[in-house]
Amino acid sequence: MYSPKKVKELKEKLRKRMKEYLQDKNFQKKRLQKLRNKQKYDWKYRRKMINRIVKARNNPELREIRIKNMTKTKNSKEFKEKMKPLWESEEWIERARKKISKLNKNPEFQKKRLKGLAKVNSDSEFHRRRLEQVRKKPTKPEKKLLEIFETSDLPIKYVGNNQKLIGKKNFCPDFINNKQNKLIEFNGYYTHTEGEELKRKEYFKQEGYDTLFLHYEDLEDKKQLINKVEEFLRGEEFCEN
8 A cells, every 4th residue: 555645646747747648749639539439439438428418408507508608709809809800701701601592592491490580570579679689789881881871961860779660570670761761771691581571571561661672782882872772762763784
């Protein structure tokens, strides 16, 4: 039997060795390869890991902690600064467009999405609470539109911060002209589809509002955008060349 002093010494030596091993890149690579092989071929180990993950997901306390940690990392300034160049890169935007276009073309995905939206929109209280938690500041393209409207003296006001909720479903438009009962909505590449735009247009029409939908492409040509909005306010239909 070892004395308590010797046991402490041995433990300290083991800790030092472990630190050296962990710092060694070759040791780390070998360790990862062993774990990967174990995950691939050792079915008993895989079952144990799957059971642990399922238990953790079903546990409400662990689930709440996991969600809090995820929201902290996503909303942190460091995470946003790291991801900013990737989000602004053209390659990432094109990949996202392709993925979303594939999903939008899939009829099964659209049916599931529309069913979920119908359930959410049917509950007016839930929709109102959700809108209160949604962004209260305009996005970058909305800010650009505001600047264009202000410089061209167009009578349009920003109400995307839930200032104006229309109808029983509490739909919130982006911009409004109260005198003429006309709405302008800015839709990005990923958030809204053509089907959703038509539904929103019909809903606002029933409530007594005309709507104009703008996209990123409209921001490229400032003069064309101003003409489009002016013709909409006059009650004329805009025809693209």
